[in-house]
Amino acid sequence: MTAKTMVLTGASDGIGRAAARILHGRGERVVLVGRSPDKTEALAKELGADFHVADFARLAQVRALAATLLERYPVIDVLANNAGGIMGSRTVTPDGHEMTFQVNHLAPFLLTTLLLPRLADSRATVINTSSMLNMRARLDLDDLDNERHYSGNRAYADAKLANILFTRELQRRHGASGLTAVSFHPGVVATNFSGGTDSLARFLYHTPLKRLLLTPERGADTLVWLATTPPGAGWEPGGHYEKRRPSRTHPMADDAAAARLLWERSEAMLAH
Numbered sequence: 001m002t003a004k005t006m007v008l009t010g011a012s013d014g015i016g017r018a019a020a021r022i023l024h025g026r027g028e029r030v031v032l033v034g035r036s037p038d039k040t041e042a043l044a045k046e047l048g049a050d051f052h053v054a055d056f057a058r059l060a061q062v063r064a065l066a067a068t069l070l071e072r073y074p075v076i077d078v079l080a081n082n083a084g085g086i087m088g089s090r091t092v093t094p095d096g097h098e099m100t101f102q103v104n105h106l107a108p109f110l111l112t113t114l115l116l117p118r119l120a121d122s123r124a125t126v127i128n129t130s131s132m133l134n135m136r137a138r139l140d141l142d143d144l145d146n147e148r149h150y151s152g153n154r155a156y157a158d159a160k161l162a163n164i165l166f167t168r169e170l171q172r173r174h175g176a177s178g179l180t181a182v183s184f185h186p187g188v189v190a191t192n193f194s195g196g197t198d199s200l201a202r203f204l205y206h207t208p209l210k211r212l213l214l215t216p217e218r219g220a221d222t223l224v225w226l227a228t229t230p231p232g233a234g235w236e237p238g239g240h241y242e243k244r245r246p247s248r249t250h251p252m253a254d255d256a257a258a259a260r261l262l263w264e265r266s267e268a269m270l271a272h
Contacts, residue, residue: 003027004027004028004029004077004078005028005029005031005075005076005077005078005226006023006028006029006030006031006077006078006079006080007031007033007069007073007078007079007080008023008030008031008032008033008055008080008082009033009034009037009054009080009081009082009108009111010033010034010035010082010083010084010129011032011033011034011040011081011082012032012034012039012040012043013034013036013039013052014038014216014219015129015186015216015219015220015223016034016080016082016083016220017039017043017080018215018216018217018219018220019080019082019220019223019224019227019233020032020047020049021043021046021047021225022220022223022224023228024047024049025048026127026224026228028227028228029049030047030166031049031051031052031056031069032044032049032050032051032052032082033051033052033053033054033065033103034051034053034054034083034111035053035054035055035083035087036053037053037054037232040052040053041259042216047054048099049101049179050072052065052068052069056083056102056103056107056108057093057094057099057102057103057107058093058094058095059060059093059102059106059107059110059270060093062107062110062111062114063114064113065111066110066111066115067114069115069166070114070115070118073118074117075118075121075122076115076119076122076124077122077123077124077125077126078125078126078127078227079111079112079113079115079119079124079126079127079130080127080223081108081111081126081127081128081163082127082129082223083103083107083108084103084104084108084129084159085100085103085104086100086152086153086155086156086158087099087100087103087152088152088154089152090146090150090152090155092145096272097269098144098145098146098150098155099150099162100146100155100156100158100159101144101145101146101155101158101159101162102154103107103159104156104159104160104162104163105162105163105263105266106266106269106270108128108166108242109166109263109266109270110270111202111268112126112166112170113267116174116179118138119174119179120174120177120178120179121178122178123178123179123180124178124179124180125179125180125182125226125227125231126167126170126179126180126181126182126256127181127182127183127184127223127226127227128163128164128167128181128182128183128184129183129184129186129223130160130161130163130164130167130184130185130240130244131156131157131160131185131186131228131232132185132247133153133156133157133160133239134157134160134161134163134164134167134185134249134250134253135157135248135249135250136153136154136157137154137157137160137161137250137252138154138157138158139158139161139162139252139258140158141258141261141262141265144158144162144202144262144265144266144269161176161219161249161250161252161253162254162262163183164183164240164249164250164257165242165252165253165255165258165259165262166255166262166263166266167182167183167238167240168181168238168253168259169256169259169260169262169263171237171238172238172256172259173263175237175238178209180207180231180237181237181238182226182231182235182236182237182239182241183239183240183241183242184222184223184226184240184241184242184247185222185240185241185242185247186219186220186222186223186242187214187218187219187242188214221243221244222241222242222244224271225244228243237245240253
């Protein structure tokens with residue numbers, strides 16, 4: 001069987017690193033994308049894989065990444081938008097957007113849309129890593145940068161709901177061209193999530209409480225399943241999954257008008 005080309009963002013640590021190792025072990029061609037040059041290169045050497053470095057807090061790096069991927073990979077079978085994180089205090093990126101929203105939604109939205117012709121031609125699966133915290137979102141489509149009512153937890157929950165809305169609108173717009181989109185919640189996983197921030201989440205992820213969390217390998221299981229199982233053979237396009245089963249989502253996730261508006265406003269934000 002011919003190996004599939006699978007691009008994994010957030011591959012230098014945690015769920016992404018675990019998924020990369022598992023997929024490589026299954027004979028897939030894994031292309032690593034990470035923020036940390038040292039960690040990403042180290043994993044690439046371990047696996048004998050290609051790697052690319054991009055910081056999603058800088059959209060110019062996302063655009064450069066997309067150009068490189070288009071140049072080097074004539075087929076992309078899977079794009080796993082796995083990079084993300086919670087930021088704590090409100091921070092604005094050099095592009096002028098709230099950091100949590102940009103890293104978790106705007107940057108993967110930009111990467112995916114720049115790759116769309118290649119993804120459609122490849123009949124690719126786009127996998128978006130969301131979170132059960134989407135259920136706590138209070139997403140304001142008139143204030144996507146959370147200028148009025150910011151908290152770190154709210155911004156993260158909003159971005160994770162945005163991942164699901166993006167998944168569903170991507171499927172609606174481009175499913176007929178051969179592309180398939182799906183989102184998932186990996187579970188509460190022992191990773192470096194929230195490291196280097198002042199988010200209160202660091203007390204769970206960076207203290208002895210961490211031992212209560214899932215291993216990265218268990219967290220990566222649903223991602224690997226979605227990447228290696230054909231659409232319709234266990235999961236449905238546009239769906240949201242946890243532990244290989246359909247998972248509950250925020251009521252807004254079913255609002256097609258909201259998904260369409262988020263797409264349009266994301267495009268507008270990236271045009272400036």
